[in-house]
Amino acid sequence: MVATLQTGNRSQPGFTLVEMIVTIGIIIVAAGFIAPAIAAIFQDRRIENAAAIIVSTVNEARNNAVTKKQKYSIVFLKKGVRLYRHPKGEDMGGFVGGLRPINVRDAEHITYDLPCAGSIYEEIPELLQGQVRELPADRWKLEREDYYITLLTDGTIDFGLLNDVPSYRFQSDPPSGGDMILHQKGDMRDCFIDIRPTGRVVSKVGEGI
Secondary structure (H helix, E strand, O other): OOOOOOOOOOOOOOOOOOHHHHHHHHHHHHHHHHHHHHHHHHHHHHHHHHHHHHHHHHHHHHHHHHHOOOEEEEEEEEEEEEEEEOOOOOOOEEEEEEEEOOOOOOOEEEEEEEEOOOOHHHOOOOHHHHHHOOOOOOOOOOOOOOOEEOOOOOOEEEOOOOOOOOHHHHOOOOOOOOEEEEEOOOOOOEEEEEEEEOOOOOOOOEEOO
16 A cells, blocks of 8 residues: 655635735724824813812912911912912021923913903913012012912912902803813813812813803
């Protein structure tokens, strides 16, 4: 008996060219639906992150004012906010850290209006008055022309020359106002921030008016 050897070629598992083209096409179509949703999520986070900086700074000032029995102020500047510690006893006070920017570095997606100061973005100062007058940094202090609110030692807020915008405008649905309103380029929505005399600060995103 003669044995015959069979060396048949078995097809190896894999994708055909047509299958790969179809798969890539499906991925491209799916990405077209998903990309706008992902972009919207990142847009939401930018404006929410900016609001979080404002809210956390006010909360930090409130906590410091209550625990240290020393007044703290939030100063509003065009690119963000600064925290100021008022003098007490031998403590000469001064600015705590640097500017807390509401935009990521080297970009400007977020702007804001300040209804509690009756000002829009273009009118909000770029620098502290001490900087404008070119004083040395160790002589900077809050001046009347600066835009700020002060946290008192009982945790409440003194608006000083600014005005507390009525909370009912913030609480409406959609909100129609706030003490501070953040805008984001390319987005029809705004983020409204309500700063209450009790020291509570809240924010929410809603359609701009």
